[in-house]
Amino acid sequence: MSTPAPDALTVENIDITYRVRGRDLTTVRDVSFRIGRGESYGLVGESGSGKSTIALAVVRYLARNGRVSQGKIEIDGRDVLAMRGEQLRKLRADTVSMVYQEPGRALNPTIKVGRQVAEVFEIDGVSKEQALERAQGMLEKVRISDPAGVMNRYPHQLSGGMLQRVVIAMALAAEPSLLILDEPTTALDATVEAEVLDLVSALRSEFSTSLLFISHNLAVIAKMCDRVGVLYAGELMETGPAREVFDDPRNPYTVGLLRCIPRRGTAKNRETLDTIPGFPPGPGDAVNGCVFAERCGLVEDRCRSGEVPLYEMNPTRRSRCHFYERAQTLPRIVKAEPEPAANGTAPREVLVSAEDVSKTFHMEGETIHGLVDVSLEVRAGETLGLVGESGSGKTTLARVLLGLTPPDQGAMLAIEGAPLAATADHRTHEQQKTLQIVFQNPDSALNRRHSIRRLLSRALSKLGGYRGDALATRLRSLLSEVRLAERYLPMRPAQLSGGLKQRVAIARAFAGDPKIVVCDEPTSALDVSVQAAILNLLNDLQRREHVSYLFISHDLGVVRYLSDRIAVLYLGRLMETGSADQVFEAPHHPYTEALLSAVPTLENGSGRDRIRLEGEIPSAANPPTGCVFHTRCPRFLGDICVNTEPPLAESEPGHAIRCHIPLEELRHLQAKEVPVGGAGE
Amino acid sequence: MSVTTVPIESAAALSAGRKTVRREMLRELVRSPLFIVGALILLWWIVCAVFGSSIAPQNPDAQNLFAINKAPSSAHIFGTDQLGRDIFSRVLTGSRDLLIVAPLATLLGTILGTAVGLVMGYFRGIVDDVLGRFVEAFLALPVVVTAIIASYGLGRSNLELIIVIGLLFTPLIARTVRAAVLLERELDYVSAAQLRGESSFYIMFVEILPNVLAPITVEFTVRLGYAVFAVATLSFLGLGIQPPSSDWGLEVATNYGQVAAGFWWEVVFDALAIASLVVAVNLISDAVEGVLER
Numbered sequence: 012m013s014t015p016a017p018d019a020l021t022v023e024n025i026d027i028t029y030r031v032r033g034r035d036l037t038t039v040r041d042v043s044f045r046i047g048r049g050e051s052y053g054l055v056g057e058s059g060s061g062k063s064t065i066a067l068a069v070v071r072y073l074a075r076n077g078r079v080s081q082g083k084i085e086i087d088g089r090d091v092l093a094m095r096g097e098q099l100r101k102l103r104a105d106t107v108s109m110v111y112q113e114p115g116r117a118l119n120p121t122i123k124v125g126r127q128v129a130e131v132f133e134i135d136g137v138s139k140e141q142a143l144e145r146a147q148g149m150l151e152k153v154r155i156s157d158p159a160g161v162m163n164r165y166p167h168q169l170s171g172g173m174l175q176r177v178v179i180a181m182a183l184a185a186e187p188s189l190l191i192l193d194e195p196t197t198a199l200d201a202t203v204e205a206e207v208l209d210l211v212s213a214l215r216s217e218f219s220t221s222l223l224f225i226s227h228n229l230a231v232i233a234k235m236c237d238r239v240g241v242l243y244a245g246e247l248m249e250t251g252p253a254r255e256v257f258d259d260p261r262n263p264y265t266v267g268l269l270r271c272i273p274r275r276g277t278a279k280n281r282e283t284l285d286t287i288p289g290f291p292p293g294p295g296d297a298v299n300g301c302v303f304a305e306r307c308g309l310v311e312d313r314c315r316s317g318e319v320p321l322y323e324m325n326p327t328r329r330s331r332c333h334f335y336e337r338a339q340t341l342p343r344i345v346k347a348e349p350e351p352a353a354n355g356t357a358p359r360e361v362l363v364s365a366e367d368v369s370k371t372f373h374m375e376g377e378t379i380h381g382l383v384d385v386s387l388e389v390r391a392g393e394t395l396g397l398v399g400e401s402g403s404g405k406t407t408l409a410r411v412l413l414g415l416t417p418p419d420q421g422a423m424l425a426i427e428g429a430p431l432a433a434t435a436d437h438r439t440h441e442q443q444k445t446l447q448i449v450f451q452n453p454d455s456a457l458n459r460r461h462s463i464r465r466l467l468s469r470a471l472s473k474l475g476g477y478r479g480d481a482l483a484t485r486l487r488s489l490l491s492e493v494r495l496a497e498r499y500l501p502m503r504p505a506q507l508s509g510g511l512k513q514r515v516a517i518a519r520a521f522a523g524d525p526k527i528v529v530c531d532e533p534t535s536a537l538d539v540s541v542q543a544a545i546l547n548l549l550n551d552l553q554r555r556e557h558v559s560y561l562f563i564s565h566d567l568g569v570v571r572y573l574s575d576r577i578a579v580l581y582l583g584r585l586m587e588t589g590s591a592d593q594v595f596e597a598p599h600h601p602y603t604e605a606l607l608s609a610v611p612t613l614e615n616g617s618g619r620d621r622i623r624l625e626g627e628i629p630s631a632a633n634p635p636t637g638c639v640f641h642t643r644c645p646r647f648l649g650d651i652c653v654n655t656e657p658p659l660a661e662s663e664p665g666h667a668i669r670c671h672i673p674l675e676e677l678r679h680l681q682a683k684e685v686p687v688g689g690a691g692e
Numbered sequence: 693m694s695v696t697t698v699p700i701e702s703a704a705a706l707s708a709g710r711k712t713v714r715r716e717m718l719r720e721l722v723r724s725p726l727f728i729v730g731a732l733i734l735l736w737w738i739v740c741a742v743f744g745s746s747i748a749p750q751n752p753d754a755q756n757l758f759a760i761n762k763a764p765s766s767a768h769i770f771g772t773d774q775l776g777r778d779i780f781s782r783v784l785t786g787s788r789d790l791l792i793v794a795p796l797a798t799l800l801g802t803i804l805g806t807a808v809g810l811v812m813g814y815f816r817g818i819v820d821d822v823l824g825r826f827v828e829a830f831l832a833l834p835v836v837v838t839a840i841i842a843s844y845g846l847g848r849s850n851l852e853l854i855i856v857i858g859l860l861f862t863p864l865i866a867r868t869v870r871a872a873v874l875l876e877r878e879l880d881y882v883s884a885a886q887l888r889g890e891s892s893f894y895i896m897f898v899e900i901l902p903n904v905l906a907p908i909t910v911e912f913t914v915r916l917g918y919a920v921f922a923v924a925t926l927s928f929l930g931l932g933i934q935p936p937s938s939d940w941g942l943e944v945a946t947n948y949g950q951v952a953a954g955f956w957w958e959v960v961f962d963a964l965a966i967a968s969l970v971v972a973v974n975l976i977s978d979a980v981e982g983v984l985e986r
Binding site: 436443446448456457473519 | 881884
């Protein structure tokens, strides 16, 4: 009690154990960290590393079969594990708040937003009218547009970004000393994520709240946190100031993880991504020695027995590795130089072309323009990246090409010069083989009742026309192409990890030797180390089979890495197309500029001027006049943007931009501000 | 080499193979007290249906005009009816027709309902609208009243009973299956099958059907309970199982006039038997639902 101000949160040597079918499974082992007043601490790790479990333990929300079996948790110097009933309720009401990944599920759908926020004040004993008043004040603080209007709306009437603001307003309403954010922006678009992160930073200083920030996204953690702890299989592998840990990692796991992420500006023909071999140990597996030993390139005998201590390198940095000094010498699994593309730079012929594709949806009396006059082509052996916020029409365009969603009259689709029917069942067998897809979520894409053997055999017989022995031979070669062991064949999808499932889905897409494969966010459901392996696999397959990809992703780093050319969509319209370099480097469309500056990066002082997109994506049922982007455009000119839609004009060879501002002026505008942003760092 | 592991979130499904999942479900079912009680009662009546005439202490059809309307005693523990037949023996043998008609009718309804539901949920649009109107119209018909009318048109054998009840259950089951199929159809594996050029029949019955078996199983057990009740009701009305069967519903119908004369035992034991069977089936269906729909 004599210490001046106790830490906002102290976690000391905790173990967390779940009891599953009579067995105790320890999922978190010997984790310690502290968060000082006003400090922001990040926990980063892949799925299953125990990040969320720790957060739940801190507020005593563990499932009934889970408990903190060892150690101590203190908030504001008070022992959380000893609290009971009313004390716990008061702790959760006054001292700690939590913000979860899905804002839509954190709010009651049947109660108006205003009432829900006001409730937090009412618990504090404030009168109804006053509570409502203060709720509105809180909504103003989280900079929601039209707070008075939002008060009277129901959660389903708000967008994801607005909902997350409401949840943050509720969390901060009680002025907690500790705010726990569990993947608060994972479900949001990059542009919205940037806004929410800015908001959290601003409010943190305003309320002098301490943060426990949980994310799988290293760049977000780097941006938001003072200090960071890297979790792996329930153990802290490395801790220290966030910048230092990411710039100068001292644990082989951190080193490996960082090598899995495409760095800004890298592309598949310049550099390969490294991967981490193997799989993390499961919660019940007995591990002797280091939990990472099985997958570590620096492993020696002493790693496999006895506990590895969390070595203290200096007062702020710790690493759980005997060899922390040479952690960065971790050998690469994949060699750094990419193999040269087989077809080199030879001009590629057009494989698939789409002209004047529009898609109008009619829903409940509303007309929604999903796609408006989109024309693009994919050439043989290339990757066309498709980017844009959610609702921009990326997936609709892919479905139109595949024949799953028929376009409006007037669209012209062609493959290898031959016209392509609007729906898949009217296309020739040859065309069906040619166009395949890898979906985002393998759990949805693979029939959970069918074995892997059945899934792949059916695709081979139906698309490839294989029978009998030929099928068995081809099945084996297909498996080895996607690097799947044959022992998985009798299993069902649920028995495989996410990465393995996605390999099965890729194998299925390649069963008929396709010429173009649509990849719809194929790695967004995966951890970064698995993502790197899948991206490398897609690359290898492309090199060997000369397949083209239409690659859809919200992760601009990944798109940049994989794509030869990129198309940017906004409200169903193409805003920009060009080579990856043309689109990603200035001069580019102001929308592309905004998208890029919204993405947090791991690189220090990336020097980009931060452009923020204000407000929400307008409704596709009621798009803005003139240039559809004018309502949010950071380079808004004036009346011409409101009244006239600019054409998609080819401003330099292979590079088309839909903007009234001439290319030269964009070059000037976008170049000018880089040093300003850089100086600010 | 390395071991495949699943994330902690699914620790409960730890290395759970498909066989182990099924075995796990079965084990859970067998452990459920609801299921045990229901299954024991059902098993008892099945044994009676198969071996009834050999278990029964007396010939259930043997009349004894010297011992009519006798109250329960050591000679006739459930008493005798107006023809002097031993009621205990008649109750024991009375489950046979019911246990043939009710499950078969439910099975027929489930098969037809599943097919209709798959078609409605898969094709949606106009197919769903048209079939949906028929389903709604059918749903509006009271089962018993319709069955009464149908029995005049079709006749009154067990086969007709099975067909009538099966058809009346079809829309109910179709509605449940349709709802499940609508959810399933949104999943990407259906799109993947379409892109492979699979026929609609293949997609409905090979891709989607295995994934909606759980709600169908639950629906089957629920409907079975209703079927037992419906058959008993129709028999009571004289439109179901026909004499000389010792069917419970029929027995209640022939004897209920006797209650006024004070011969309550001639109705009560048959009624209790019907109730026990309905309760048993409902217990089983609750337990199955609890295990499957989680």
